[in-house]
Amino acid sequence: MATFNLSINGKSHTVDADSDTPLLWALRDHLEMVGTKYGCGIGQCGACTVHVDGNATRSCLLPISSLEGKEITTIEGLSLDGSHPVQQAWKEVDVPQCGYCQAGQIMTASAFLETNPKPTEEEIKAAMNGNICRCSAYNRIQKAVAIASEKIG
Amino acid sequence: MATQETSNFSRRGFLKASSLASGGMLIGFNLFTACKPKAEMPIDISKLNFADFNAFIKIAENGMVTIFSPNPEIGQGVKTSMPMIIAEELNVSWKNVIVEQGVLDTNNYTRQVAGGSQSIRFGWEPLRQTGATARQMLINAAAARWGVDASDCVAKDGVITNGKGEILGYGDVVTEAASLEIPENVELKDPKNFTIIGTGAKNVDIDGIIMGKPLFGLDYKVEGMVYASVLRPPAFGQTLESFDASDTKEIPGVIDVITIGEKARKLLNSENPGWSVKLCNSDKVVVIANSTWAAMKGKKAIKAVWKIDTPLEDSASHDTELLHLLDGNKFRTMRSDGNIKKAFARADKVLERTYESPFLPHNCMEPMNFFANVSEDKVKLVGPIQTPEALATAVSILLDRKLDDVSVEMTRMGGGFGRRLYGDFAIEVAEIADAIRKPVKMVSSREDDMTTGVYRPAIKYRLKASIKDGEVTGYQLKEAAVNGNMYGLIPNFFPAAAIENYQVDVASLKSNITTGAWRAPYTNFLSYAEQSFLDELAEVLEKDPVQMRLDLLQKVKGTKDDRIQYSPERLEGVINLVVEKSGYRTPKKGVYQGFCSYYCHNTHVAEVADVVMENNQPVVKKVTVAVDCGIVVNPLGAINQIEGGVVDGVGHAMYGDFNFKDGMPDSNNYGSYRLVRMNEAPKVDTYFVENNLSPTGLGEPTLPPAGAAVSIAIHKATGNRIYKQPFIKNMEPKEVVG
Numbered sequence: 001m002a003t004f005n006l007s008i009n010g011k012s013h014t015v016d017a018d019s020d021t022p023l024l025w026a027l028r029d030h031l032e033m034v035g036t037k038y039g040c041g042i043g044q045c046g047a048c049t050v051h052v053d054g055n056a057t058r059s060c061l062l063p064i065s066s067l068e069g070k071e072i073t074t075i076e077g078l079s080l081d082g083s084h085p086v087q088q089a090w091k092e093v094d095v096p097q098c099g100y101c102q103a104g105q106i107m108t109a110s111a112f113l114e115t116n117p118k119p120t121e122e123e124i125k126a127a128m129n130g131n132i133c134r135c136s137a138y139n140r141i142q143k144a145v146a147i148a149s150e151k152i153g
Numbered sequence: 154m155a156t157q158e159t160s161n162f163s164r165r166g167f168l169k170a171s172s173l174a175s176g177g178m179l180i181g182f183n184l185f186t187a188c189k190p191k192a193e194m195p196i197d198i199s200k201l202n203f204a205d206f207n208a209f210i211k212i213a214e215n216g217m218v219t220i221f222s223p224n225p226e227i228g229q230g231v232k233t234s235m236p237m238i239i240a241e242e243l244n245v246s247w248k249n250v251i252v253e254q255g256v257l258d259t260n261n262y263t264r265q266v267a268g269g270s271q272s273i274r275f276g277w278e279p280l281r282q283t284g285a286t287a288r289q290m291l292i293n294a295a296a297a298r299w300g301v302d303a304s305d306c307v308a309k310d311g312v313i314t315n316g317k318g319e320i321l322g323y324g325d326v327v328t329e330a331a332s333l334e335i336p337e338n339v340e341l342k343d344p345k346n347f348t349i350i351g352t353g354a355k356n357v358d359i360d361g362i363i364m365g366k367p368l369f370g371l372d373y374k375v376e377g378m379v380y381a382s383v384l385r386p387p388a389f390g391q392t393l394e395s396f397d398a399s400d401t402k403e404i405p406g407v408i409d410v411i412t413i414g415e416k417a418r419k420l421l422n423s424e425n426p427g428w429s430v431k432l433c434n435s436d437k438v439v440v441i442a443n444s445t446w447a448a449m450k451g452k453k454a455i456k457a458v459w460k461i462d463t464p465l466e467d468s469a470s471h472d473t474e475l476l477h478l479l480d481g482n483k484f485r486t487m488r489s490d491g492n493i494k495k496a497f498a499r500a501d502k503v504l505e506r507t508y509e510s511p512f513l514p515h516n517c518m519e520p521m522n523f524f525a526n527v528s529e530d531k532v533k534l535v536g537p538i539q540t541p542e543a544l545a546t547a548v549s550i551l552l553d554r555k556l557d558d559v560s561v562e563m564t565r566m567g568g569g570f571g572r573r574l575y576g577d578f579a580i581e582v583a584e585i586a587d588a589i590r591k592p593v594k595m596v597s598s599r600e601d602d603m604t605t606g607v608y609r610p611a612i613k614y615r616l617k618a619s620i621k622d623g624e625v626t627g628y629q630l631k632e633a634a635v636n637g638n639m640y641g642l643i644p645n646f647f648p649a650a651a652i653e654n655y656q657v658d659v660a661s662l663k664s665n666i667t668t669g670a671w672r673a674p675y676t677n678f679l680s681y682a683e684q685s686f687l688d689e690l691a692e693v694l695e696k697d698p699v700q701m702r703l704d705l706l707q708k709v710k711g712t713k714d715d716r717i718q719y720s721p722e723r724l725e726g727v728i729n730l731v732v733e734k735s736g737y738r739t740p741k742k743g744v745y746q747g748f749c750s751y752y753c754h755n756t757h758v759a760e761v762a763d764v765v766m767e768n769n770q771p772v773v774k775k776v777t778v779a780v781d782c783g784i785v786v787n788p789l790g791a792i793n794q795i796e797g798g799v800v801d802g803v804g805h806a807m808y809g810d811f812n813f814k815d816g817m818p819d820s821n822n823y824g825s826y827r828l829v830r831m832n833e834a835p836k837v838d839t840y841f842v843e844n845n846l847s848p849t850g851l852g853e854p855t856l857p858p859a860g861a862a863v864s865i866a867i868h869k870a871t872g873n874r875i876y877k878q879p880f881i882k883n884m885e886p887k888e889v890v891g
Binding site for chain 2: 001018021025029032033036038040042044047074076090099101102103130132138139141
């Protein structure tokens with residue numbers, strides 16, 4: 001066991017855990033932030049997506065020992081009240097069915113729109129292709145990303 | 154009203170009202186007793202108390218209405234749509250309604266289940282009656298206070314007015330209303346006056362979902378809780394011989410390593426094992442740790458030795474044996490009309506085709522997990538489960554407790570698709586909690602979830618039709634399936650009654666691989682087989698495939714056969730609508746359209762898939778869907794279900810592939826198992842047939858036709874028929890034809 005200092009959602013947190021503990025499980029089991037979801041553990045489904053220094057990153061493959069000095073944003077920190085344009089677009093379109101993958105989808109979409117605020121349909125599809133939605137709400141996810149892009153304007 | 158015949162209930166029997174100590178009124182109702190045909194309350198009605206009810210409406214003195222929705226929410230939207238039905242008849246405005254997940258009552262209910270697309274169908278009438286009865290009680294209370302006749306009063310948006318223009322809010326009269334007799338024969342609203350039903354209401358959990366709030370089983374946590382990871386046999390047919398956990402115990406965070414299985418075997422051998430038959434009979438090694446990660450790591454470090462208990466099976470031998478069954482004569486006949494043998498003997502031509510499917514895992518995004526805490530006098534279970542009452546019963550037998558001492562709390566579920574009908578994982582955690590006597594949550598890894606699951610069984614269908622003088626005279630459907638066969642009503646789906654000589658025969662192959670319901674059980678694959686066959690049959694007959702369906706339906710109209718499940722008029726309605734909306738009669742160059750229509754789960758659907766060729770590969774661009782599900786309660790939620798069902802259907806038909814070798818699955822995670830992703834998801838255009846018929850479910854019915862529509866479109870594009878799923882492995886795109 002060792003102690004790691006992580007900067008998450010603008011606050012400093014101390015985690016006492018094994019150095020190979022993935023950020024995903026540190027968030028969920030040690031820091032009470034359960035919005036980031038476990039889906040596959042091998043970086044294939046995107047349910048665990050967070051931002052590390054602004055980039056959409058799979059937290060299930062990211063040992064906490066590699067994160068000191070990095071700025072981490074989770075779904076809980078994307079906005080305090082659900083007011084981020086991507087969250088608002090998600091609500092407007094009523095995207096979720098079971099809802100489990102949605103935090104990861106929203107984190108991928110928000111990082112993507114930071115780098116490409118006016119994407120084409122094809123660019124949206126390519127950017128979101130790494131996130132699986134088992135309920136297959138893909139039509140609405142795509143639409144919500146497009147609406148979020150308009151909101152960011 | 155016709156629907157009352159199927160939900161024969163008395164309001165006195167399923168409703169009870171009471172005033173609340175905190176002010177306000179509580180109306181309890183036993184929805185699922187009410188839904189059961191010829192319902193009988195289990196005990197004397199006069200002795201009912203609120204523990205006998207599984208759903209409630211609370212009306213506070215400030216007029217706010219809280220509806221405790223009873224049914225498990227797996228993403229199908231009933232937590233939103235069922236309360237909408239109550240609110241409609243109650244005449245309150247939807248913005249003043251708060252929806253909460255109802256607490257589980259393991260007593261006296263019969264259908265607190267998510268499955269079979271039945272929640273809305275069964276709930277429709279009782280939910281309306283409940284809302285309308287509450288509304289009438291509030292009106293009666295206001296009328297009594299004013300000293301006017303109740304018929305002079307009107308309720309709207311939570312406010313009651315009388316002929317003199319006086320006004321009282323619901324909150325003003327709740328205390329009096331709670332003490333009134335429950336009225337009989339209340340009037341239901343005319344559907345044309347609906348103001349909530351038919352409007353798009355957003356998912357009631359939307360804010361929690363987009364902000365990452367703890368809603369799911371995996372998010373559940375209590376003080377002092379430990380985590381468990383379970384090592385199960387890697388192959389079906391194996392049991393544990395011995396294990397060495399010395400490396401595991403060195404891992405920081407690991408608390409203990411135990412074995413379970415003895416109690417589960419006792420349950421398996423009990424008189425009423427219920428769903429628990431999906432449990433594996435082996436001992437299992439359980440790692441208890443202070444975090445999920447430590448538990449999972451600890452499990453990987455166990456060195457286990459497995460022995461063979463029953464033969465390890467292969468998909469290749471299943472294929473051989475299932476085909477052997479189709480060739481043989483060990484069938485059970487589920488429906489037989491006319492004389493199929495004569496029809497084939499007299500035929501000018503016979504068309505026979507065989508369709509094959511692999512096993513499929515459910516792959517809920519939230520892996521199986523459950524919480525349990527066992528003490529001397531109580532067993533508390535919390536988590537995602539589609540069948541809470543079956544779980545409570547199984548655990549009461551498992552731990553030899555009284556049913557009343559076992560409580561089950563449902564969380565939101567990260568997908569169900571049939572997997573969470575079976576509580577094997579929750580039974581395991583109950584056995585773990587009983588052994589360690591600490592609050593504990595079992596979390597499956599994706600690999601555990603995919604390789605120790607309950608699967609859609611591998612199935613093969615053989616279809617055979619006889620043609621005489623340019624008409625179909627006989628039709629035979631043979632099914633060979635692993636562990637069981639199509640159930641009750643399916644043999645009475647289209648084209649039953651449309652063809653004079655008709656027979657459905659089934660045979661089953663017993664396997665030690667656990668199989669079970671998977672979104673739209675049996676029809677999820679049967680639809681593809683039958684609809685592809687009908688399309689090929691139309692080609693042989695040189696008939697238009699749409700017209701051939703319409704001609705067959707014409708023969709069913711006015712049928713006296715009360716086994717027939719579908720309505721020819723309603724199927725005709727969706728067929729005409731999809732043909733119009735998809736542009737099927739005016740095809741665009743380079744777009745190949747596949748048409749099919751299907752009835753299952755009480756809903757009539759027709760779909761047209763648009764396929765184009767890109768880099769010599771067929772790509773599904775769009776699916777147009779026409780649906781007749783009666784009144785659409787929540788169009789926003791309904792369209793989401795329809796789109797999801799179609800894309801899920803396309804995805805699994807194209808890519809779903811899961812096979813066994815020496816009892817072990819050939820995929821264990823999304824690196825090797827392909828699920829449909831956004832790039833492959835077609836656009837879905839949805840159209841509803843508008844009518845005022847009672848609503849039917851939408852969680853399943855749009856999935857089965859999707860694979861069929863795609864295979865038919867691919868045939869048009871490439872000239873090749875596909876007889877096997879997944880399509881990606883079994884299609885041979887050639888030069889574009891057509």
